[in-house]
Amino acid sequence: MTHTITWTDDLSVGIEEIDEQHKVLVRLLNELNDAIHEHHGNEACLAILDRLVDYTRIHFAVEESLMRIFEYPDYENHKAEHEELVEEVLELRREIVDKERKISFKLLHFLKMWLTQHIMSSDQEYSQHFLNQGMKARAGKTAWFKRLWH
Amino acid sequence: MVQAALALNDAERVERFHASLERAGADPAFLDRFYSAFQAVSPEIEAMFRDTDMSRLKRKLEASLHLVTLAIDEEPGARDYLEYLGRVHARFALQPEHFRLWIDALVATVADTDPAFDAGLEQDWRGVLSAAIQRMDKGLDRGLRRRA
Numbered sequence: 001m002t003h004t005i006t007w008t009d010d011l012s013v014g015i016e017e018i019d020e021q022h023k024v025l026v027r028l029l030n031e032l033n034d035a036i037h038e039h040h041g042n043e044a045c046l047a048i049l050d051r052l053v054d055y056t057r058i059h060f061a062v063e064e065s066l067m068r069i070f071e072y073p074d075y076e077n078h079k080a081e082h083e084e085l086v087e088e089v090l091e092l093r094r095e096i097v098d099k100e101r102k103i104s105f106k107l108l109h110f111l112k113m114w115l116t117q118h119i120m121s122s123d124q125e126y127s128q129h130f131l132n133q134g135m136k137a138r139a140g141k142t143a144w145f146k147r148l149w150h
Numbered sequence: 151m152v153q154a155a156l157a158l159n160d161a162e163r164v165e166r167f168h169a170s171l172e173r174a175g176a177d178p179a180f181l182d183r184f185y186s187a188f189q190a191v192s193p194e195i196e197a198m199f200r201d202t203d204m205s206r207l208k209r210k211l212e213a214s215l216h217l218v219t220l221a222i223d224e225e226p227g228a229r230d231y232l233e234y235l236g237r238v239h240a241r242f243a244l245q246p247e248h249f250r251l252w253i254d255a256l257v258a259t260v261a262d263t264d265p266a267f268d269a270g271l272e273q274d275w276r277g278v279l280s281a282a283i284q285r286m287d288k289g290l291d292r293g294l295r296r297r298a
Contacts, residue, residue: 074206080241084293088234106230113220113227114234121213125206 003037004030005112011119013127016138021059022119028052029111036108042096045103052111053089060086063126070133072126081122085114160277164222167278170264170271171215177263181208188255195251218282229285236289240297246287253279 005026012019032048060082067075092107131137174180185207189196199207217235220228239248257275261267 073203077238077242080238084234084238084241088237105226109227110230110234111227113225113231117213117217117231121209121216125209 003112004033005116011116013119013123014137015127015130015135018063018123018127020139021055021062022115022123024055025052025059025115028055029108029115032111033108036103036105042103046093046096049089049093049103053086053093056089057086063123066130066135067126070130070135072129074125078122078126081118085118163274163277166271166274167222168219170260170266170275171219173266174260174264175215180259180263181211183262184211184256184259187258188252191251191255195248218278221282221285222278232282232285233289233292236286236291237293237296238289239286240290240293244290246290249283249286249290253283 007023007026011022011026013022028048028051032045032052035045035048064075064079064082066072067078072078089107089111095101096103177183182204185199185204189199217228217231221232253276256279257272260275261272264271
């Protein structure tokens with residue numbers, strides 16, 4: 001299916017744990033992309049969107065915890081970006097359900113743009129800070145994130 | 151001076167904007183000059199950036215300019231992403247006037263760093279940036295109303 005996001009080194013923030021979570025987000029977004037392009041219908045698309053939102057919230061909570069632990073100076077800005085995204089997506093979801101609108105390419109394009117831009121700019125900024133503060137770039141074999149959502 | 155926003159699909163102007171951005175960006179001092187110019191605009195702006203890591207700010211400017219180029223090249227989702235950034239800025243009580251000052255500082259910096267800069271290019275830059283800022287204004291307005 002076309003228009004999917006392909007994971008490349010450009011999207012890596014250089015920390016395996018976070019990269020693995022970003023890969024899950026990419027996979028879910030590609031799943032939504034395929035469902036919309038293949039006309040699976042609103043119910044199926046919303047189910048994928050809900051999984052994407054759920055996982056995104058978990059991922060944001062992890063990032064924000066790490067930012068607090070490592071005293072990331074741009075924490076408030078980054079958290080605002082997270083909160084605004086979740087609010088926006090939930091607002092769009094409400095419109096789709098309440099006003100019986102079809103889930104749109106507009107939402108899909110926005111999410112793709114958000115994910116790639118956010119990872120390649122905002123997330124790249126914190127990753128160097130985490131590494132400088134002693135976070136390991138590679139996780140151990142028993143890392144918890146390898147057991148979740150895969 | 152208030153500039154009419156450039157239609158985002160004005161191909162010739164967009165082409166000139168890209169070329170000018172490339173020339174200006176080739177100057178290693180471009181990003182530093184911009185923040186010096188922006189902070190000199192007012193004590194309020196200077197205070198906003200007083201204790202901020204400049205290397206991070208410079209990466210943000212690069213990302214912003216990249217996003218502007220995506221928007222004028224009509225990359226799907228880019229204009230909605232600009233609106234989203236406007237809403238994020240509403241959380242920090244920014245006003246449309248701050249965006250205008252950002253444009254002025256950026257155009258002044260390009261004037262200093264692009265050797266081919268002239269009145270026509272100033273119009274191109276202001277047109278492109280105004281079109282991008284219009285989208286951010288829309289998001290800012292929505293964000294401020296949501297927060298009121």
